[in-house]
Amino acid sequence: MVKSYLKYEHSKTFGLITSPSSNILWTPDEDIQNAALRQSGAGRAIVGAGEEVLCWDVKKGELLSRWRDQDCVAEVTSIARSTADPDVYAVGYADGSIRIWDASIASIVVSFNGHHSAVNIMAFDSEGSRLASGSKDTDVIVWDLVAEVGLYKLRGHENQITGLHFLQPNGAMVGNDDETGQSLTSNGVVSGNQDQPGFLLTTSKDANIKIWDMSTQHCIETHVAQSNGECWALGLSPDGSGCITAGNDGELRIWSIDQHGLADKASQIDQGSNRKYLKERGSLQRQGKDRTTGVKFHPGGKYIAAHGSEKAIELWRIRSETEVQKTLARKRRRRKEKALAAQSKPGHFDPVNNDDKVEGLATADLTDVIVPYVIVRTGGKVKSVDWGQGSTSKTLHLLSANTNNELELYSIPSRQPEQKTKSEEPPDYSRKFAVDMPGHRTDVRSVALSSDDRMLASSSNGSLKIWNVRTQSCIRTIDCGYSLCSSFLPGDKIVVVGNRNGELEVFDIASSTLIETVKAHNGPIWTLHVHPDGKSMATGSADKTAKFFNFEVVEDEIPGTRRTSPRFKLVHTRTLKLSDDILSLRFSPDSRLVSLSLLDNTVKVFFVDSLKLFLNLYGHKLPVLNMDISYDSKLIVTCSADKNVRVWGLDFGDCHKAFFAHQDSVMQVAFIPHNQDGNGHHFFSASKDRMIKYWDGDKFEQIQKLDGHHGEVWAMTVSRTGEFLVTASHDKSIRVWHQTDEQIFLEEEREKELEELYESTLTTSLEQHEEPGAEKAEVTAAGKQTTETLMAGEKIVEALEIGLPDLEAMREWERAKGRQPNTGPPDRHPIFLYMNTSAEAHVLNVVQRIKAAALQDALLVLPFNQITALFTFLEIWAEKQWNIPLTCRVLFFVLKIHHKQIVASKTMRPMLDGIRQRLRRALQRQKDEMGFNLAALSFIGSRMKDKGSKDYVDEVLWEEEEEKIGKGKKKRGFVDVA
Numbered sequence: 003m004v005k006s007y008l009k010y011e012h013s014k015t016f017g018l019i020t021s022p023s024s025n026i027l028w029t030p031d032e033d034i035q036n037a038a039l040r041q042s043g044a045g046r047a048i049v050g051a052g053e054e055v056l057c058w059d060v061k062k063g064e065l066l067s068r069w070r071d072q073d074c075v076a077e078v079t080s081i082a083r084s085t086a087d088p089d090v091y092a093v094g095y096a097d098g099s100i101r102i103w104d105a106s107i108a109s110i111v112v113s114f115n116g117h118h119s120a121v122n123i124m125a126f127d128s129e130g131s132r133l134a135s136g137s138k139d140t141d142v143i144v145w146d147l148v149a150e151v152g153l154y155k156l157r158g159h160e161n162q163i164t165g166l167h168f169l170q171p172n173g174a175m176v177g178n179d180d181e182t183g184q185s186l187t188s189n190g191v192v193s194g195n196q197d198q199p200g201f202l203l204t205t206s207k208d209a210n211i212k213i214w215d216m217s218t219q220h221c222i223e224t225h226v227a228q229s230n231g232e233c234w235a236l237g238l239s240p241d242g243s244g245c246i247t248a249g250n251d252g253e254l255r256i257w258s259i260d261q262h263g264l265a266d267k268a269s270q271i272d273q274g275s276n277r278k279y280l281k282e283r284g285s286l287q288r289q290g291k292d293r294t295t296g297v298k299f300h301p302g303g304k305y306i307a308a309h310g311s312e313k314a315i316e317l318w319r320i321r322s323e324t325e326v327q328k329t330l331a332r333k334r335r336r337r338k339e340k341a342l343a344a345q346s347k348p349g350h351f352d353p354v355n356n357d358d359k360v361e362g363l364a365t366a367d368l369t370d371v372i373v374p375y376v377i378v379r380t381g382g383k384v385k386s387v388d389w390g391q392g393s394t395s396k397t398l399h400l401l402s403a404n405t406n407n408e409l410e411l412y413s414i415p416s417r418q419p420e421q422k423t424k425s426e427e428p429p430d431y432s433r434k435f436a437v438d439m440p441g442h443r444t445d446v447r448s449v450a451l452s453s454d455d456r457m458l459a460s461s462s463n464g465s466l467k468i469w470n471v472r473t474q475s476c477i478r479t480i481d482c483g484y485s486l487c488s489s490f491l492p493g494d495k496i497v498v499v500g501n502r503n504g505e506l507e508v509f510d511i512a513s514s515t516l517i518e519t520v521k522a523h524n525g526p527i528w529t530l531h532v533h534p535d536g537k538s539m540a541t542g543s544a545d546k547t548a549k550f551f552n553f554e555v556v557e558d559e560i561p562g563t564r565r566t567s568p569r570f571k572l573v574h575t576r577t578l579k580l581s582d583d584i585l586s587l588r589f590s591p592d593s594r595l596v597s598l599s600l601l602d603n604t605v606k607v608f609f610v611d612s613l614k615l616f617l618n619l620y621g622h623k624l625p626v627l628n629m630d631i632s633y634d635s636k637l638i639v640t641c642s643a644d645k646n647v648r649v650w651g652l653d654f655g656d657c658h659k660a661f662f663a664h665q666d667s668v669m670q671v672a673f674i675p676h677n678q679d680g681n682g683h684h685f686f687s688a689s690k691d692r693m694i695k696y697w698d699g700d701k702f703e704q705i706q707k708l709d710g711h712h713g714e715v716w717a718m719t720v721s722r723t724g725e726f727l728v729t730a731s732h733d734k735s736i737r738v739w740h741q742t743d744e745q746i747f748l749e750e751e752r753e754k755e756l757e758e759l760y761e762s763t764l765t766t767s768l769e770q771h772e773e774p775g776a777e778k779a780e781v782t783a784a785g786k787q788t789t790e791t792l793m794a795g796e797k798i799v800e801a802l803e804i805g806l807p808d809l810e811a812m813r814e815w816e817r818a819k820g821r822q823p824n825t826g827p828p829d830r831h832p833i834f835l836y837m838n839t840s841a842e843a844h845v846l847n848v849v850q851r852i853k854a855a856a857l858q859d860a861l862l863v864l865p866f867n868q869i870t871a872l873f874t875f876l877e878i879w880a881e882k883q884w885n886i887p888l889t890c891r892v893l894f895f896v897l898k899i900h901h902k903q904i905v906a907s908k909t910m911r912p913m914l915d916g917i918r919q920r921l922r923r924a925l926q927r928q929k930d931e932m933g934f935n936l937a938a939l940s941f942i943g944s945r946m947k948d949k950g951s952k953d954y955v956d957e958v959l960w961e962e963e964e965e966k967i968g969k970g971k972k973k974r975g976f977v978d979v980a
Contacts, residue, residue, distance in 0.1 A: 006745040008679070010696060010727070012710045015052060016474035017460065017467075017736035019407050019441040021712070023096070024050025024078045025123075025296075025386040026403040029088070031059075044435050045390050047401055047409050048091065048105075050078030052712055052735055055093055055103070060390075060401065060411050063437045067108050069093070071101060077712045079120045086130025094121025098786070100135055102147065112150045114855050116143045116784045127168045127200065134202055136163025142204055143784045144216070150854035152784025156202070156214055158221045165205035165236020165247070169213070171198075171264035198268045203259075205236040205247055211257070213279060217268070219781045225280055227255060237297030237306065244283070246306065248294030254308060256283040256368055284368035288316050289377065300389050300398065305375065305416075307400060309384040315402060319375040319417060329370045376414060376428040381436070382406030382443070399434070406444065407734040409437040440476055442467065446730035448487045448717050452494040455721040457511075458728055459497050460736060461485035466499055468511055471728075471738065478514050482507055487529050491553065492536035496570060500527030500541060506551075506572065520572050522549055529587045533610075538575070540596065542584030548598060550576040578613050580606070586628045590635040595652065597638060599626035605640055607652070617655035621648055628670045633682045637699055641668035647687050649699050659702040664689035669716055673699075674724040681724065688729055690714040694739070703748055707755075708739055761789050785859045794852045795863025801848040802871040804831045805841035809874070812841070842878045846885065849892065858895055866903055869896060873913050880920035886928060893917065 020026065027048040044061040055069040055078055080094035089105045098117030101110050117137035124135045132153075133145045142156040142163055199216035206212075211227040214220065227233040228249030235248040244258045260279045267277075288294060292310040299306055306318040321329075382404030390399030390411060398414040414431040444463040451458055457477070458469040462485060468478040484502035491498060496517070499507045504523035509516055525544030532539045538552045552573045557566040583601040590596070595616060597607045605619035605626055624643035631638050631652065638650045647663040650656065666689050673685045683699035694708040694715060713732030720727045726740045765787050811828040818825045834844065852860050864872065872892070879889045897904060904910050 004747055004749075005701075006747055007681075007684075007696075007698075007705050009742050009744040009746045010706060010708060010739045011742050011744075012708070012737060013726070013740040014474055014738040015054065015735050016469065017441045017446070017730070018051045018734050019058070019437055020047075020049040020056075020385075020403045020409055021051050021077065021733065022385045022405040023712075025081055026050075026388055026401060026409070027081055027083050027091075028060075028388040028390045028399075028401045029083065030391055044399070044411055045401075047403075047437070048081055048083070049403060049409065050081060050093070052733060053077055053095075053710075055081065055091070057105070058409060058437050060409065060435050060437060063435075063439055065440070067105070069103050069105075069108050071110060074099065074101075075710060077120075080122060080124050080135075082124040082126060082133070084126045084130040085128060086126070090126075090130065092124045092126065092133050092135075094124055094135060094137075096120040098137060098139070100124070100133070100145070102133075112147065112855065113853070114143075114145055114152060115788055115790075116145075116152050116155065116786050117141065118786065122163050123166045125166045125168055128170050132168075134166055134168065136166045136204060136206075138162040140206065142166065142202070142214075144202070145784070151858065152855065154219050155782045155784045156204075156219065156221075156780065157778055157782060158212055158214075158224075158780055159204065159206035159208055159210060161207035161232075163204060163206050164234050165203070165211075167203045167236065167238040167245070169201040169203055169238075169242055169259065169261075169264060171201065171242075171261050171268055200268070201264055203236070203238065203245065205233045207232045207234070209233050209249065211236070211247055211280065213264075215267070221780065222267075223279055225257075225282070228253060229255075229285075232293075234293055234295050235297045235308075237299050237308075239299050240301055240303045246297050246299075246308075248297050248308060250293050252288035252291045252294060252310070254286040254288060254294065254297065256285065256372070257281065258283050286318070286368065286372060289374075290314060290316070296384075296387055298387055298389060301391075305389075305398060306372070307387050307389070309387055311383050311385075311405075313380050313383055313404075315378040315380060315384055315387055315400065315412075317375040317378065317398075317400075317414065318372050320372055321370070326366050326371055330366055374428075375417070376431060378402075378412050378414065378431055380404055380410060380412075381433075381438075382408055407438075407441045408443065411435040439479060441734060445716055445732050445734070446736060447485055449719045449728050449730050449736065450489045450497070451719050451721055451728065452490045453492070453722060454494065455723060455726075457490070457494060458736070459488055459490060460717075460730060461488045461499050466497065466509060468497070469736070478511055480509050480514050480516075482509070486526055489530055489532055489539070491532065491539075498530065498539070498572075500530045502526045504543060504545070506530075506541065508570065508572065517570055518572065520551075520574075522551075522574070523547065525583070528583075528585050531587050531589055533589055534591055534593045539572075540587055540589070542587035542598060544583040546580050546583060548578040548580065548584055548587060548596075549574055550578075576613065578608070585625055588629055588631050588638075590631045590652070591633055592635040594635065595631075597629060597631065599629055599640065601625050603642070605629060605638075605650075607638075607655070617652070619648075619650055619655055619657075621657050621660065622646065624667075627667065630671050630673045630685065632673045632685075632699070633675055633677055637673075637683060639671045639673065639685050639699065641671045641687055643667040645689075647671060647697070649702065661697070661702070661704075663687050663695060663697075664691045664693060666690035666714075669714070670718040672718055672720045672727070674720060675722055676724060678724070686718060686720060686727055688715040688718040692731070694718065694727075694729055704751075705748065706746060706751060710737060711735065765789065765792070783858070785862070787859055787862070788856075790853075791856045791859035792863060794856055794860035797848050797852075798845075798860060798872075799864060799868055801845045802868050802875070804833065805845045806871045806874065808834055808841040842875050842882075842884075845875045846879060846888075850885065850888065857891070861892065861895055862899065864896075866900060869900055869904070870910065870913075872896065873910065873917065877913065877917045877920065880917055880924055883924045883927070886921075886924050890921065890925075893921075 029046045031045055047058045047060050049056050053075055057067040059066050076095040076097035078093055079096050082092045084090040091103045091105055092100060093103055094100050098119055100114040102112045104111050117139055119138040121135050121137050126133055131148050133147055136142050140159045144153045146153050202214040202216055204212050205227055209226055209228045209232055211225050212221050213223040215222045227247040230250045233247050233249050237246045247255045258281045263277055263279050290310045290312050292312055294308055294310050297308045304320050307315055309315045380402050384402055385405050386403045388401045390401050396416055398416050400412045402410045411434050412431050413434040415429045442462040442465055446460045446462050449460050456471055458471050460467050466480045466482045467476050470477055482499050485499045486502055487500040489498055495511055497509045504525055506520040506522045508518040522541055523543035523545045527541050527543050529542040540548055540550045542548045552575050554571050554573050555568050556571045558569050559566050584598050586599040588597050595607050596610050597605055599605045603622045603625055607617035609616055622642040622644055626640045626642045629640040636652055638652050641647045645664050647661045647668055649658045651658055668687050668689045670688045671685055674681050685697050685699055688694045692711045695704055696706040698705055711731040711733055715729050715731045717730040726738055728738055730736045808831055815828050876889055876893050
């Protein structure tokens with residue numbers, strides 16, 4: 003009989019506030035009806051957290067919504083928000099895919115897949131109908147969100163894309179709405195030439211800044227953006243008149259954009275103009291000399307935020323024209339004073355003084371226009387910033403996402419025009435709100451479950467957190483030292499933590515207080531374990547000793563009284579000295595043995611009562627980092643930095659099996675603590691290669707891989723019931739993996755792994771790679787072969803193969819029926835009989851079910867011998883006028899990719915002529931229908947306008963006019979003529 007196992011699946015993720023891989027977005031509280039409350043609120047933060055997107059209430063620190071695609075395990079790397087529809091967000095992932103989310107219903111609207119590596123940055127155009135995405139694969143792809151297809155791929159940069167913005171020159175004359183920063187509205191843009199696709203501004207790590215003409219899909223201008231190597235950030239001013247590029251050594255370079263020139267280029271037909279649209283205006287230096295990773299303009303256009311990877315955000319202020327004129331006048335005055343002082347000296351001759359000429363804003367030095375405002379010191383290294391909307395115009399709000407798993411909102415007073423201070427002192431800013439409670443600042447080094455599996459303790463450098471496992475909410479946060487190991491004590495009211503400085507800290511959970519600190523060792527305490535009887539515990543340290551402690555309750559006298567109060571205390575009883583550092587320590591469940599792993603790669607097993615040596619386990623090539631003993635005390639499993647896991651027998655110390663388990667150091671192993679389902683010898687291993695693996699310790703087989711973490715897995719614990727396990731990782735997330743009722747078989751799992759390996763190699767082999775010496779095309783089709791597109795292509799081929807014979811058979815039957823009406827129907831494919839449909843309807847249904855974004859890549863899979871069959875069905879669809887837009891799209895794409903073969907084929911010409919005639923008739927009919935509808939709408943609109951202007955009367959004005967007329971009549975009526 004084939005043995006089956008129960009599958010473990012990822013169920014919950016918590017402890018992660020924001021990932022350092024993605025940017026953040028600030029949005030206002032849209033659902034609050036009261037405008038005053040909406041402005042006083044701190045808004046929301048949209049952040050990437052692992053493979054999920056989280057929406058946080060910044061003021062309350064609450065998680066409002068969680069967006070996750072169950073089919074995606076890749077990390078979120080980029081988020082963008084549409085200006086036309088505030089509920090639409092584009093989210094880019096590390097595997098190169100993009101998903102468009104609707105925030106109001108937290109669901110995916112459309113998915114795109116065109117990049118080969120992580121999506122770095124994305125931008126919507128002003129109308130929200132197009133999306134541009136830049137990736138680490140050096141490509142920029144423009145997507146059409148209405149048609150749900152990739153339009154084209156721009157390939158000019160030599161390194162990853164770091165900045166991306168749409169330029170709308172037709173909106174240059176519209177300007178900003180107001181001071182609060184609501185820039186170019188979609189109405190304003192549409193009022194220009196809405197047929198013009200506009201321009202795209204991009205920067206890359208290759209230090210180049212480029213302007214792309216979207217109408218011709220070519221680069222029209224390239225500059226070297228940074229003088230010292232790489233360009234890491236691009237910030238565009240809200241009115242589009244200028245931009246800032248940032249690179250290494252804290253250098254910011256300022257550029258002006260000739261919007262009128264771009265507008266002229268968009269409207270002119272002739273090419274070949276040598277006009278430059280980007281002009282360098284100078285450079286600024288940040289105080290921080292590291293790489294600048296982010297530049298963000300305030301929506302009002304008066305302030306700029308720039309940051310690197312240090313704990314600071316530098317704010318710059320753009321002076322008004324009057325301020326700049328005052329500064330220039332002051333400089334002129336000083337020059338005159340110096341000149342007069344020089345003239346008064348004997349022997350000095352100054353023939354002409356030209357300082358009286360008025361200097362304009364264009365001639366002003368850049369440092370006179372953009373001045374440092376304030377440096378905001380943050381609680382952690384900054385990853386991304388975004389401007390928030392202040393409650394008044396007197397304050398600026400800046401939202402910062404830090405690499406230490408924290409969100410902070412800073413309030414900075416803005417400079418008022420009436421302020422007249424000679425020395426411009428930096429304003430006092432304040433940290434208004436922070437989202438930091440639901441996660442650790444540093445990596446979680448140990449996790450421990452309570453005896454009833456309801457509470458989870460996670461400890462890191464500086465904090466111990468107690469979580470409710472069911473609700474994933476943080477119950478307690480307690481300050482502690484640099485924790486390396488932790489455990490609940492019997493009763494689940496006390497947690498003991500072992501620290502790097504050799505101290506044991508004992509905490510009471512209910513009161514969140516430190517009960518006792520014991521200086522147990524002279525080196526880091528790497529491990530601790532509670533004895534199975536619950537009355538004592540043992541610790542192992544780098545000072546080469548293992549110490550045993552008893553749990554006791556002592557009576558402390560209350561000073562000044564005769565009363566006493568009970569207090570929990572750890573009492574040191576025995577010490578075991580060894581030859582090397584102790585890395586791990588475990589008691590056997592039968593309380594007979596204690597095993598210790600040492601830095602010399604060995605594991606020593608002692609009797610608990612006499613502390614005499616029982617077994618020496620040799621075999622690992624590097625130190626054993628962790629171990630565990632099975633429920634029946636018969637097996638011990640050890641894991642090591644040599645990437646191996648070994649299973650030993652505790653009777654004679656023989657090694658049953660050695661697995662090459664992971665691709666990196668194996669950090670922890672854990673047996674299932676009981677044998678209720680016959681799985682007492684099954685164990686889990688967690689590694690720095692981000693994987694958790696489930697093993698059968700009797701058959702020495704890998705049962706399952708648990709893939710989900712985006713960083714090294716540091717800690718793991720299995721529940722007392724064995725129904726779930728908890729893991730903690732370098733990505734700051736704590737994940738719960740639950741046992742399901744789904745059965746898995748080892749042979750099926752091996753087959754799945756082989757299929758995944760085959761599919762990954764298949765999709766990469768289908769991609770067209772350029773020759774190393776060949777020149778790369780500047781614009782190509784936006785597409786990527788995936789398993790989904792391959793399967794879609796196979797479905798089309800299968801539908802054509804069964805559809806064409808059925809179509810011919812049905813035509814033959816129709817002709818036979820004309821001759822003999824009693825002719826029986828032919829034998830048809832079971833699909834057509836079951837669905838009661840025709841061949842052409844079935845093929846159309848198959849093509850319709852393919853996502854629009856994947857259709858072109860699916861058609862590329864079709865071999866040329868199937869194109870004739872496809873054209874046969876296209877002709878029928880055109881004749882019956884079924885889904886004309888889809889019919890045209892399929893036809894035009896197939897003509898484009900197989901143009902040479904189709905032109906050379908004699909059989910396809912009459913077929914193409916027939917399709918052309920039928921399509922023209924169908925399109926003409928649709929054109930007439932649209933024209934009729936437009937005429938009807940304009941007629942209804944004019945009628946409504948006429949009716950509205952006639953019937954509408956302002957009652958107040960009408961009454962006032964009536965009164966005036968009435969009063970006038972009365973006066974005229976009472977005039978005495980005699």
